[in-house]
Amino acid sequence: MRVSHSFSADFDDPNLVSAAGLVPVMDLAQETGLHELVADRLTVPGPAGSNAAAKVPALVAGMVAGADSITDMGLLRHGGMSRPFTAGRAPTTLGTHLRAYTFGHVRQLDAVASRLLANLADRVPGVVAGADQVAYLDVDDTIRATHGYAKQGTGYGYSGVRGLNAQLATLSTPTAAPVVAATRLRRGSAASAHGAPRLIGEAIATARRAGATGTITVRADSAYYNRDVVAAVQTGGARFSITARMDPAVTAAISRIPEESWTAIQYPNAIFDEEEGRWISDAEVAEVPYTAFTSRRKAEHVTARLIVRRVRRLNPSTAPAGQDELLTAYRHHAVFTDSPLSTLEAEASHRDHAIVEQVIADLKNGPLTHLPSGVFTANAAWLVCAAMAFNLTRAAGVIASTTHARARTATIRTQLIQVPARIANHARRWRLHLPTHWPWRTAWENLFERAHRTATAIA
Template sequence: MQVSHTRAAVSVSFDEENLVSPTGLVPVMRLAEDAGLHSLADEWIKIPTDKGANAGLKVAALMAGMVAGADSIDDMAVLRHGGMKKIFKGCYAPSTLGSFLRAFTFGHVKQLDAVASRLLINLARTAPLFGDPSGKDFLFVDVDDTIIEVHGYQKQGSGYGYSGVRGLNTVLATASREDTAPVIIAQRLRKGAANSARGAKKFVTEALGTIKRTGATGPVLCRFDSAYYGYPAVSAVLAGGADVSVTVRMDPAVKRAIAAIGADAWTPIRYTNAVYDEDTQTWVSAAEVAEIPFTAFSGRKKAERISGRLVVRRIPELNPKATQVQPTLFDTHRFHAFFTTVTAEALDTVAADKVHRKHARIEQVNADLKDSALAHLPSGKFAANSAWLVAAVMAYNLTRTAGVLAEGQFAKARTGTIRRKIINIPARIASSARRQQLHLPQDWPWKTEWGNLFTATHAPPRAA
């Protein structure tokens, strides 16, 4: 591509008052309004000072900026340009939104949490966020934490956690099926030096409670990494009526169980560099899996011991110094084990291992958020940053719902892709007979999907 005019033949001026850049916010914020965002925030958020006035409009403004790509308070100025005030109400200045966030306390953050869970429930009634409602497939709930890096010593609660990076600890719970993209059902901001499993019991209980209120059907399977292998988290899952699949630490009990697995119990699996043998109709792979009955937390009293299956994946431990002339005396392996309460009838050994490995999809959600609103935590106050996290989660779920309604490639696309192709589209506003006409670019490659979203959010009201 090349500029078609000479330098002298091109000039610019910022004077178009009827132009807006994120036109996709029109259907997206209509979707938020239909899901009750404004009324929920006005009902639940009770900040006594004048900074808390019009909470519904201010929360919506924060979310709109985040949906459009804002990752700092200053970026909220994207709401105040051209003809934005002609099609939106509550286009607040960044300073106003910053003062609103700094007025939050811990209690107000919990109020915003209540808004987030109810907004997700309403969005799930608008779009099939949880896929096929037949109730046969597993609904996967993944829990994990990540560190959001911060700089300087003025961030309340910042510290050095398990990653060795100075930051704040964010724990998320996502829900998805095999054929759907994850949505976030619970979130919490913690001190940077917080242990991963801190408060896991209450957090898991709240997440499963949100799932029940969405009306999602089918068996629920909660997946964790080894940081959450403990009685509080696992017992909370079982008390919530779900099954668990959690990576275990190599403690003596686990090592004894692995040693008791027979040599003929191992089954090759489709793994890195696996080859399918057409003659035997099996996978030829260095990775193998096996399982053995296992009782977790056997050191606790009998009522707190949990029976299930220990599924183990082993991979050869290669000795870089070994040669064909002088090989190792015997094979050694690296073992990766996880504990699950799902029965073998529901998931056999190979299927259980495959399902558990897909817990890693929550890392994509962490990366997605860090590529948008969680690229920064904008305030020095911990409560303000906690509120920012909740708003970022609501913006993520709202964007995900918009992608589902747009259909096609956007049903499972990253929020960054949805932002680039659906949200941040320039348009010129024209008014005629008290109606506003938005003129979008001709031959926009994704106009069909944009039209699907607009139609879904601007359909005529149903007859009474």
């Protein structure tokens, strides 16, 4: 493709918008009660906290459209944006609002996000399709790198990167892509499992509120292998599937598995093992009963299943010192779980925990490209708004098409949100004129008809 003519350019059209997809998405937000939830639950004091019911939806809208900093919120105030949307706010006003938050206000915003997800699941059932049978809560955390020393709470965490630590719990089902059920921003030096029991309890409550009335399984990696996390899962009435650390007790349990108990499995897709430096395409799986946390008092012991996957070591020198011949010949990955699934199903299900990494990547490719404020609580509120924007975008994709229902947020943003349009008035009715031959026209029209028409009818 080559440029065919010589052009000049002028920014002089007051009727153009760069993100026409925001119209149906913010209609969906209105239909699911975002503005009312903020007005009812958020009590930020002073002039900066006034009219939060306009400022929080503006922050969410900016993130849906691709804003990843306070300054980027200016994209809500260009061209004809004042026609489809009211109560626009300047980026400086939105930044001042965020900086007025205390930890208590962030918790109020968490409550808004939880109820918004429940309302989305009610209005758009496909968001958590199948949750009345089986649902998964995946918990993980990530370091969001920061630069300079002005941001509150930054520190060096497990990754060796200076930044802030964002902890997330995502809700998914075998037929529905994940949405964000709970978030928490922590200091950069926080351990992965710090605060996880409370987050898990809130995520389970949110999942139930969103329609997850069936079996909920909480999945996590070995950083969350501790008694308090398991207790929080059990208290919430859920099941757990957590990677076990290879401590001496787990190693001893694995060594007791009879050789004839191992069942060969074939991975549908090869997995790259960084420690071995090779692709793995097959493995063996077995299980053994196991009682964990025996260093604690007897009432806190937990007996469940230890499901173990092993792969043969091509280089035995990578084995830890002091291991017996069996553990030298194989590398083992153990999962501590009370799942009712069969051995092979439970092991395969646990590997799907990696789905949370895709959500983290999507957020880092969007609102979490930056944590934009020097104030810790402002960044914590920004994280909650990012979760609400993610969930609204996911719901928009579910409405639009089966393809978009599982697409990455960047794809939904490009194909459905960031669609340029010219606003015109015909017979006292506003109309959006979009590009001809838009490849995703049908999906966009599905979203517009479902979200905008329904919201208009309700209004």
